[in-house]
Amino acid sequence: MKRLTQFLVAAAALTLCAQVADMRTPEELQGVAITEHLGERVDLNLSFIAEDGYPHKLAEYFSKGRPVILNLVYYTCPMLCNLVLNGQTDAMRQLPWTAGNEFEVVTISIDPTENYGLAKNKKAVYLSSYDRETSGWHFLTDHEGNVAKLARQVGFGYKLDPKTGQYAHAAAIFVLSPDGMVSRYLYGVRFKPLDLRLALTEAAGGKFGLSERILLYCFHYDPASKSYVPFARNFMRFGGVLAMLALGFVLYRLWRRERLNSRANRLMVTAK
Template structure:
């Protein structure tokens, strides 16, 4: 994991400023200037888009939203020489720090943008990642999909993920990001880069679920943080933290006064 973090740091510096090729940093050709991400917050992904899962079964995206749980969408391709692996590995490191497991309170979809990749390769990638994750139960909630280009394009265009194939390098140019979707399939949050802290993943999932998942403390936590798009992470909302702190103070004082009154009433009542 130390090696992975070191690689992630190096890649983050190299990839943060612009979309990149997956093998080494260099200026993009003119025909690839549009590669990147256009945010479509609040838009819907096409839930009727059809793909093949890692078992070879035909599925639609709607199947992964039927449980009423938010979904993390991870776009890339399985034979990518570098960047896609860094994005997925970065997501995995963040997931390892969560008490929640895919299939429990949320789902993860890793979708290949390469129409030539097969479900056999998707199955192999899933096996490797579930093994690395160390939580076998995650297999029920982390899905690896492949599909035809028209169906892939429906999803990538919906979330604003613009990519291109380069014949000379024989690879795709694309940006690094995760897409957090609501239980209804709306785009709730874009998480950029290749490193995603457990806190950011947790808050993004809470935000996508509109506070319906998690504990009362999680709801307070979500209230006290906001997504700073300039920094690409969740940051404290000072005013909300003050309000939240004030509310908690009043709550504690109220409980204390109630306890004291009950004690006094018991002392005043001989039968108590």
């Protein structure tokens, strides 16, 4: 009986090990992940080829004191990159702000073989989809291997599959502060407009206006859900303030009405 028990335990252990081995990340996906580098700054001296065919430093796109949406894609990507760009564009259309006014957008190809002609064509497609006049969305390509350096700085892992010529990578966009600090990661291919709005407000240091500061006070980023969620305590505080203001307004109206009625009564008595 003891030997049978030992055998069953050993068999179960071997089965578990086999299952764990099967669950290991495939070789072609190893290193394909995002490691958050929140609070770290990217090198703004890195240069990339812009749509005009000339190298430009990242600093040019961070020189106007605006937060920056950064995404790393490749322009010949058959599906995932387009889904990310589509989701980002849809969220941007629903913002009360416009790229080039309140924020900048920098899209860079991770494929060093892609040229500025592809970037220019991709830009035309997405500016048409964005459907707003803007000079604030920039499509760049690699220059001197700098895209790999930038990807490491923001923790964006990707890998080329030599068999297909396609890149394996995660789906996310990065929101950076005006001085190049990584402020927030937004994941997936669909982005909530509120999440993007709050991420930009956060990256800008709350400089957009009172309504944005109130939103940021009432919502906070939840790492578990990777989204902004209501901050119950601050919601209650803010709700309490609104309730007090409403009560004060009602009391003022009642006091004013009573005062007017009293004045009218005095005038009537005087007239008699």
